[in-house]
Amino acid sequence: TPATPRIESVPLSNYMIVSKESLTSLLLECPKCEQGQCHLSFHMVGLAASCTRECNRCDFTATWHSSPVLKTSKASNKEKLPKINVDFVSGAILSAVGGTKLRLLLMMSGVTPLSTTSFHRLKKFYVSPAVDELFFKKQGELIDELRKRVAKGEKIHICGDGSFDSRGYSAAYCRYFLLNAETGEAIHYVLIHKSETGSSAKMEVAALEQGLRELSLMIGGSKGIASVVTDRHSAVAKMMKEKYPGIKHFYDPWHFFRNITMTLLTVCKAKYMESVRFWVKPIINRCYDAVISAQGNGELAQEKFRAILLCIQGKHRFDQV
DSSP, X not given: OOOOOOXXXXXXXXXXXXXXXXXXXXXXXXXXXXXXXXXXXXXXXXXXXXXXXEESSSXXXXXXXXSOXXXXXXXXXXXXXXXXXXXXXXXXXXXXXXXXXXXXXXXHTTOOOOOHHHHHHHIIIIIHHHHHHHHHHHHHHHHHHHHHHHHTTOOEEEXXXXXXXXXXXXXXXXXXXXXXXXXXXXXXXXXXXXXXHSSGGGHHHHHHHHHHHHHHHHHTOGGGEEEXXXXXXXXXXXXXXXXXXXXXXXXXXXXXXXXXXXXXXXXXXXXXXXXXXXXXXXXXXXXXXXHHHHTTOHHHHHHHHHHHHHHHTTOOSGGGO
């Protein structure tokens, strides 16, 4: 009795890159008569390949596919939707690579790329709807949990930031996300067009205001929000003070510490500051440690941060001051 065939050392990835020469040499052999060679006819659909094989000695005929074909929602089911194409488009979108860079990468690597039309079609009809469905499903679960917490008298802490479709004052869209500061999960987002505010500069403030208003309705009122963390935008600070005085508003430290880093790097270019150049990273680390360990005590955070000046001088104990 022949032993049961086994598959060993299976790679964790779903796909394995195979050279054309290696694949062709494998498909040329006839698995039926084992003596003849097959005529091969290849056909490409995006990244997916299919090959029709016809043996020149026996009646063997078969078609080999490099990727399974997914079923579509169309009644005719005539559209060919190779799984590998959908997976690569999904990976490009979720990793923010984009269709242009993906196409260039494949072309420079010697791989037949997806056309721009196919990329955007798969994105529009399959990937984006799937992402939206999963996001709104997860959002509903998170909002239900927050609503229950607020109903018990608890309050939540959120942080928000906006991104634009282009830099400068020429942006047409602003997408603003609100995250649960305790878990890092995205609980709501708002998309605003420049026509709704009149200028690009006003979009971020309007998006935050709209996001807080909608989130408040979902969780049972703005009283359930204890604090909001944003970047150092003066218009945002003004809006929070006027529209949401009951919510504490904090600035996120990342933008502030980034500015400190840039200033230190500029100052340390001077020859007399060479010895301080090594301390730039420890100084920023101390900034974060001071803010986190102070737990909202601003005076304590200042004292903790100033202690780095003593460390630079080699004074690590208070009795040395």
